[in-house]
Amino acid sequence: MQFKPYWIETRTAFAGARQGDLPAKASVVVIGGGFTGLSAARTLAMQGVDTVLLEAGQVAGGASGRSGGHCNNGTAADLLGLANRLGAEEARRYYAMFDDAVDFVESTVREEQIDCDFVRNGKIKLAVKPSHVEAMKRGADYLAREVEPDLVFLEGDALQSEVRSDAFHAGMVMPRSAQMHVGRYGTGLADAAARHGAAIFEHTPVTRLKRLSGSRYEVGTARGSIVAEAVLVCTGPSLQGPFGWLRRRTVPMGSFVIATEPLTDEQIAASMPGRRNCVTSAHVGNYFRLTADNRVIFGGRARFALSNPSSDAKAGEILRQGLTEVFPALAEVPIAYTWGGVLDMTQDRLPRAGEHDGLFYVTGLSGHGVQFSGYIGDRMARLIGGQADANPLAGKRFSAIPGHLGPPWFLPFVGVWYRYLDWRS
Numbered sequence: 001m002q003f004k005p006y007w008i009e010t011r012t013a014f015a016g017a018r019q020g021d022l023p024a025k026a027s028v029v030v031i032g033g034g035f036t037g038l039s040a041a042r043t044l045a046m047q048g049v050d051t052v053l054l055e056a057g058q059v060a061g062g063a064s065g066r067s068g069g070h071c072n073n074g075t076a077a078d079l080l081g082l083a084n085r086l087g088a089e090e091a092r093r094y095y096a097m098f099d100d101a102v103d104f105v106e107s108t109v110r111e112e113q114i115d116c117d118f119v120r121n122g123k124i125k126l127a128v129k130p131s132h133v134e135a136m137k138r139g140a141d142y143l144a145r146e147v148e149p150d151l152v153f154l155e156g157d158a159l160q161s162e163v164r165s166d167a168f169h170a171g172m173v174m175p176r177s178a179q180m181h182v183g184r185y186g187t188g189l190a191d192a193a194a195r196h197g198a199a200i201f202e203h204t205p206v207t208r209l210k211r212l213s214g215s216r217y218e219v220g221t222a223r224g225s226i227v228a229e230a231v232l233v234c235t236g237p238s239l240q241g242p243f244g245w246l247r248r249r250t251v252p253m254g255s256f257v258i259a260t261e262p263l264t265d266e267q268i269a270a271s272m273p274g275r276r277n278c279v280t281s282a283h284v285g286n287y288f289r290l291t292a293d294n295r296v297i298f299g300g301r302a303r304f305a306l307s308n309p310s311s312d313a314k315a316g317e318i319l320r321q322g323l324t325e326v327f328p329a330l331a332e333v334p335i336a337y338t339w340g341g342v343l344d345m346t347q348d349r350l351p352r353a354g355e356h357d358g359l360f361y362v363t364g365l366s367g368h369g370v371q372f373s374g375y376i377g378d379r380m381a382r383l384i385g386g387q388a389d390a391n392p393l394a395g396k397r398f399s400a401i402p403g404h405l406g407p408p409w410f411l412p413f414v415g416v417w418y419r420y421l422d423w424r425s
């Protein structure tokens, strides 16, 4: 078993990274080479903008290449709850954005001919307790009425024909969701951005930012600095670098994943014959799916800690037990890969994008970023390119989280609270 992300281990490496000295200036510097930054760099380069992307590690080596690979439509927060908070129209607007985001990934994959097994296989949300079924039914009725006319609610044999497990009591299928190999999507996006003219530098963490005037910044790294007319920060949970303003507004949250060896046809029939993206109704829940080569990717918030080798190993063991509880038929299937990653979560689990002190930023994609990243990166690139109404998240309130100065000291308490909510539900 390897403690490495399956997606990164099984992708073709990105060969288009620039070597040598950084340029002294650029029209736009994009910081962070996850899906958000890569998508922004691609759009900027396609508009003919002189663009440099600086990535601390390797492209799509952070959350993007470590995710579960669910490219789901729908918001992270449930729509009914969102409508109660924001009003029905605003909730519908957010929902439509996530639909557009899945469409954006699909069209990018097609336009750039990215070989990443993109498929519209649908998502199924599964009720883990009998007491969750009624709320799920109410939510399903609301979704079907407002935004998901093709939603299917499943119980009994119909549910078993999708997911063969006694762990679930009902499910609802959202057919527009998709999945893909996120490692190959990441290098495909990087190849596309480079092909269109963006200069991508890997292993180049940004360590300093100095505002010169307006949106003009000097961007400092150990390899030298660049004067940019505009800077777009797409650093996800931004654990390193001069991004304190963002760090006080988002919580870095560990999430962990295991990948099995490929299943046989009989094992697929005994576990996930529907081949959907599966997510559970618990606060401390799981997400799972099959890959194109028939492995199970099984993830979850197994621990309320950041990802590191010891955390990943402990989480991997918890996830292995979870997989066996859900699918006893897979108890003997070996685990081939275990890994963890860190995602950036806002307090209300809604993404943010905007401008602060002349710096453009995208942050807080909150576990729903595989699809939203490409779309919002593209929109921010258009904004910087001069399309004033391009940012669909413009003007959203974004306050610092009280008591949060950077390191997430409160994560274990959040874990206790979520586990209590699951126990009580």
Ligand SMILES: Cc1cc2nc3c(=O)[nH]c(=O)nc-3n(C[C@H](O)[C@H](O)[C@H](O)COP(=O)(O)OP(=O)(O)OC[C@H]3O[C@@H](n4cnc5c(N)ncnc54)[C@H](O)[C@@H]3O)c2cc1C
Pocket (backbone or CB within 6 Å): 031, 032, 033, 034, 035, 036, 037, 054, 055, 056, 057, 058, 059, 060, 061, 062, 063, 064, 065, 066, 067, 068, 069, 070, 071, 072, 204, 205, 206, 207, 234, 235, 236, 237, 238, 239, 240, 241, 242, 254, 255, 256, 257, 287, 299, 340, 341, 342, 343, 344, 365, 366, 367, 368, 369, 370, 371, 373
């Ligand atoms: C384990 C896990 C499972 C997930 N599963 C799913 C899923 O199935 N579906 C879904 O929709 N979402 C999922 N997510 C969330 C999703 O992966 C993210 O929301 C999305 O990838 C965020 O993309 P990004 O480009 O904004 O950030 P990232 O992918 O985190 O990219 C940010 C990049 O910025 C770089 N960086 C940071 N600091 C600096 C600096 N100072 N200088 C230069 N570069 C810097 C980092 O190295 C990183 O490469 C998951 C996340 C994790 C961790």
